[in-house]
Amino acid sequence: LTTAVERVAGWRPTPFREFVLKVTQRCNLVCDYCYVYTKADQSWRGRPPIMPAAVVATAARRIAEHADAHDLAEVHVILHGGEPLLLGAARLVDIAGVVRAAVGPRRRIRVSIQTNGVLLTTESLDILVANGIGIGVSIDGAAPDHDRHRRFARGRGSHAAVARALRLLGEPAHRPSFNGLLCTIDLATEPVRCYEEMLRHAPPSIDFLLPHANWADPPSTPNDAISYSEWLIAVFERWYGSPRQETRVPILEEIIHLILGGAGRSEHVGLSPVALVVIDSDGAIEQVDTLKSAYAGAAGTGLHVDTDALDKALAHPGIVARQVGVRALCDTCRSCAVHRICGGGNYAHRYSPGTGFRNPSVHCRDLFRLITHIGRRLREDLATLARSAA
Amino acid sequence: MNDLPGLWTPWKGGPMSGTTSEQGAEQEWESELIDVTTVPLLALMSAEETVFANAARRLLAEINQSETIVATHSVTAH
Numbered sequence: 001l002t003t004a005v006e007r008v009a010g011w012r013p014t015p016f017r018e019f020v021l022k023v024t025q026r027c028n029l030v031c032d033y034c035y036v037y038t039k040a041d042q043s044w045r046g047r048p049p050i051m052p053a054a055v056v057a058t059a060a061r062r063i064a065e066h067a068d069a070h071d072l073a074e075v076h077v078i079l080h081g082g083e084p085l086l087l088g089a090a091r092l093v094d095i096a097g098v099v100r101a102a103v104g105p106r107r108r109i110r111v112s113i114q115t116n117g118v119l120l121t122t123e124s125l126d127i128l129v130a131n132g133i134g135i136g137v138s139i140d141g142a143a144p145d146h147d148r149h150r151r152f153a154r155g156r157g158s159h160a161a162v163a164r165a166l167r168l169l170g171e172p173a174h175r176p177s178f179n180g181l182l183c184t185i186d187l188a189t190e191p192v193r194c195y196e197e198m199l200r201h202a203p204p205s206i207d208f209l210l211p212h213a214n215w216a217d218p219p220s221t222p223n224d225a226i227s228y229s230e231w232l233i234a235v236f237e238r239w240y241g242s243p244r245q246e247t248r249v250p251i252l253e254e255i256i257h258l259i260l261g262g263a264g265r266s267e268h269v270g271l272s273p274v275a276l277v278v279i280d281s282d283g284a285i286e287q288v289d290t291l292k293s294a295y296a297g298a299a300g301t302g303l304h305v306d307t308d309a310l311d312k313a314l315a316h317p318g319i320v321a322r323q324v325g326v327r328a329l330c331d332t333c334r335s336c337a338v339h340r341i342c343g344g345g346n347y348a349h350r351y352s353p354g355t356g357f358r359n360p361s362v363h364c365r366d367l368f369r370l371i372t373h374i375g376r377r378l379r380e381d382l383a384t385l386a387r388s389a390a
Numbered sequence: 391m392n393d394l395p396g397l398w399t400p401w402k403g404g405p406m407s408g409t410t411s412e413q414g415a416e417q418e419w420e421s422e423l424i425d426v427t428t429v430p431l432l433a434l435m436s437a438e439e440t441v442f443a444n445a446a447r448r449l450l451a452e453i454n455q456s457e458t459i460v461a462t463h464s465v466t467a468h
Contacts, residue, residue: 017460240441240442244439263452274460276463288463
């Protein structure tokens with residue numbers, strides 16, 4: 001699976017549109033499932049705790065260079081960590097300003113942060129909103145469920161602080177920057193209660209993540225718990241069955257869209273090219289950071305913003321594999337009836353020592369059940385509509 | 391690859407082969423793939439602001455869009 005081979009077959013890389021800047025390597029929480037700190041890759045220990053100004057400037061120049069080379073109409077920059085708000089809202093605005101100045105006014109640039117919410121205050125929100133920075137917040141449902149995993153170093157849960165932050169974020173002055181909520185699924189959490197609890201914050205979207213796992217580090221599945229597919233199906237039925245759509249649920253929307261024949265926009269499912277690149281705090285150019293859950297160094301490319309254009313990363317086999325669609329899937333996946341919808345699942349979840357990433361997802365069984373369930377529901381509704389239109 | 395522990399292969403049976411009803415679902419899926427060209431999409435949009443109607447709107451919007459659609463980061467809420 002080399003770039004040369006793919007070019008022979010007529011394939012051309014898709015330029016990056018999404019740039020994830022690891023502006024800090026530290027976090028004020030110690031979530032027990034975090035892919036940065038608790039999984040195979042511990043490279044955060046050796047990188048600068050905060051992205052130095054010189055790296056920010058060089059990264060911004062590389063993003064601008066890439067946008068110019070491919071004449072991109074829009075780029076999306078995500079300020080990520082660790083916890084980005086450890087830098088303070090003013091510094092995040094500075095970083096956004098450096099990137100915006102480098103990219104220039106001819107291209108639209110969206111800037112957002114993904115935060116645990118604990119440090120959001122009226123003042124920091126005023127600053128972020130005034131500078132057009134979008135905010136996504138991680139929260140895992142109600143307090144007892146959230147606090148099982150998302151804790152401060154001394155063991156205290158963080159839900160109360162996040163709930164306070166979400167009340168501020170939901171105020172009319174701040175709501176324009178509210179991008180949505182992100183929840184990692186825990187089978188011990190009652191799914192509908194979890195969804196409804198998060199719905200109380202009136203988010204524009206609620207996305208649910210299957211826990212990061214792979215064939216060497218499989219997901220936790222207690223014997224007395226429901227499966228991940230049953231969990232997501234329960235949420236789907238509650239969300240889909242509502243007389244009026246209450247919020248967006250990207251993982252479920254993507255599956256619906258793919259079943260109807262559309263193109264996916266998420267790396268969870270589908271076969272659309274993944275057009276994101278990560279720039280770490282030391283300036284290393286990396287693949288998606290969730291690969292850190294697979295093995296040490298899994299996200300590396302050997303490239304650095306000081307010496308390499310981002311175009312070079314487009315030729316990295318790991319990036320190519322995520323842009324060539326069905327050609328990157330293993331034979332087992334290709335022979336499956338739902339592979340164009342599932343897309344093999346999240347790339348990090350396919351890893352197995354010895355065979356790398358050319359495997360089905362470790363969540364294969366649950367993805368299959370979820371997709372077939374949603375497919376059945378859609379077919380029923382389509383049939384009803386076809387009858388009524390006839 | 392087929393030696394992966396616990397791999398479930400519903401399409402051909404396997405070490406963790408699904409139940410009879412799951413295998414039935416697979417056969418049904420293969421024989422009844424959704425063909426939206428058989429459905430008047432505008433009819434879907436006549437519904438209220440349901441998930442289903444909004445999904446149809448997105449599909450129609452995409453048909454009229456020429457830009458390459460790409461996938462985005464899974465841990466970033468949009």
